[in-house]
Amino acid sequence: MATVCLSFDFDAFSGWLRDDGSNTPGNLSRGEFGDIGARRLLALLAEYRIPSTWFVPGHTIESFPGTAEAIVNAAHELAHHNYAHENPRALTEPEERRAIERGIAAIEQVTGAQPAGYRSPSWDVSHNTLRLLSEYGFEYDSSLMGNDFSPYRPRTGDVINAEGPARFGEKLPIVEMPVDWSLDDYPYFGLRWSTGLVGLRTPSQVGEVWRDEFDWMQSHVDGGIFTLTMHPQVIGRGARLTMLEGVIQHMQAQPGVVFRRMQDVARDWAEANP
Ligand SMILES: [Zn+2]
Numbered sequence: 062m063a064t065v066c067l068s069f070d071f072d073a074f075s076g077w078l079r080d081d082g083s084n085t086p087g088n089l090s091r092g093e094f095g096d097i098g099a100r101r102l103l104a105l106l107a108e109y110r111i112p113s114t115w116f117v118p119g120h121t122i123e124s125f126p127g128t129a130e131a132i133v134n135a136a137h138e139l140a141h142h143n144y145a146h147e148n149p150r151a152l153t154e155p156e157e158r159r160a161i162e163r164g165i166a167a168i169e170q171v172t173g174a175q176p177a178g179y180r181s182p183s184w185d186v187s188h189n190t191l192r193l194l195s196e197y198g199f200e201y202d203s204s205l206m207g208n209d210f211s212p213y214r215p216r217t218g219d220v221i222n223a224e225g226p227a228r229f230g231e232k233l234p235i236v237e238m239p240v241d242w243s244l245d246d247y248p249y250f251g252l253r254w255s256t257g258l259v260g261l262r263t264p265s266q267v268g269e270v271w272r273d274e275f276d277w278m279q280s281h282v283d284g285g286i287f288t289l290t291m292h293p294q295v296i297g298r299g300a301r302l303t304m305l306e307g308v309i310q311h312m313q314a315q316p317g318v319v320f321r322r323m324q325d326v327a328r329d330w331a332e333a334n335p
Contacts, residue, residue: 063234063279064326066238066288067106067113067309068203070180071099071128074119075146081255083212089097091294094126098297101233103131106303107283116142116180116203119167129171131142138322139168140178141199143169149187161197177324180204184240196233199326203288208239209283210278212330214238222280238288243270245290251299264304278301286326287312 077083094224115132117139122129133139143149144163152160159262160316161179177193181204195217196203203217215237218230239271242248249262271289289308296305312318 062284063275063315063319064284064286065275065312065318065320066286066323067111067320068180068288068323069099069102069115069292069296070142070292071095071117072142072146072182072292073118075118075120075123075142075255076292076294078120078145081206083253083255083323089184092242093292094190094297095121095132095292096128099126099128100131101297101302102291103135103137105306105309106137107135109306109313111309111320112120112136112138112322112325113320114138114178115271116140116178117162118142118146118182119144120146122167122171126171129162133171138171138324139176139180140180140203140323141165141168141176142180146182148183149181149190150185152187154187154193156191157193159185161193167258168221177201178238178327179243180240182283182329184242191215191233191235195233199235200324200331201238202309203238203240203323205237206241207237208238209241210239210282210287211325212239212286213237214334238286238323238329239328240288241288244274244288246296247290247292248300250295251292264300267301268304268308272311275308275312277316288323294302295331 073095077088077092141164143160147160177200179199179202184204214232216230220228249260249267251260276288
């Protein structure tokens with residue numbers, strides 16, 4: 062028995078709004094392509110009858126409301142990704158609260174309900190993030206890498222520095238659905254001159270890594286949860302979509318593999334691990 066969670070970080074323009082000079086018309090057009098990629102992905106998911114999870118900043122929801130509605134109408138999960146892709150590491154606590162609250166409000170406009178899940182932009186969190194998410198009632202976070210194919214409860218108040226051994230803080234009620242850069246399309250395919258990232262890898266190489274990781278989990282982790290992170294503006298191009306379709310077919314051909322939304326998986330795990 063294995064679970065696959067396909068997740069999509071639909072950043073659109075919000076990934077190009079940093080103060081590092083990225084927000085040029087050319088880069089913003091790359092974000093705009095995310096909307097086309099999102100539509101293609103929704104069609105692919107419908108064809109294979111796969112439920113999935115979409116982490117969408119409030120800025121994207123408000124800029125592409127029709128696509129946000131299409132995600133929800135197809136019974137995919139709409140989850141939190143801050144308002145304008147703010148990196149929590151760079152925020153004061155009041156600023157981080159504002160980004161969280163604006164993101165919640167945008168999601169509530171579409172779904173009528175508070176989101177269950179949160180993923181931090183750039184997978185960076187501040188020392189406050191996990192505590193704040195628990196306070197705001199999130200059921201799960203998907204930003205940390207303290208395990209690979211098994212959820213766990215993250216902590217607050219860790220003291221880890223070079224002065225002595227780690228002192229672990231208290232576990233929080235929120236569930237961590239762990240991620241990894243090797244199961245993310247951005248490092249492989251992304252290109253960002255300002256950071257020196259030049260991915261542009263061959264899709265078949267990436268498909269090989271993802272299939273092999275999945276196969277390892279299948280044979281070594283009973284009840285493992287395979288979370289794949291993708292960005293519509295990155296994965297939404299022809300040859301990459303073909304690769305993703307091949308990976309989906311590979312997984313669906315294995316016995317006992319189910320595709321689920323992350324909120325459903327996190328909820329079941331929390332119930333089984335009170
Ligand atoms: Zn993002």
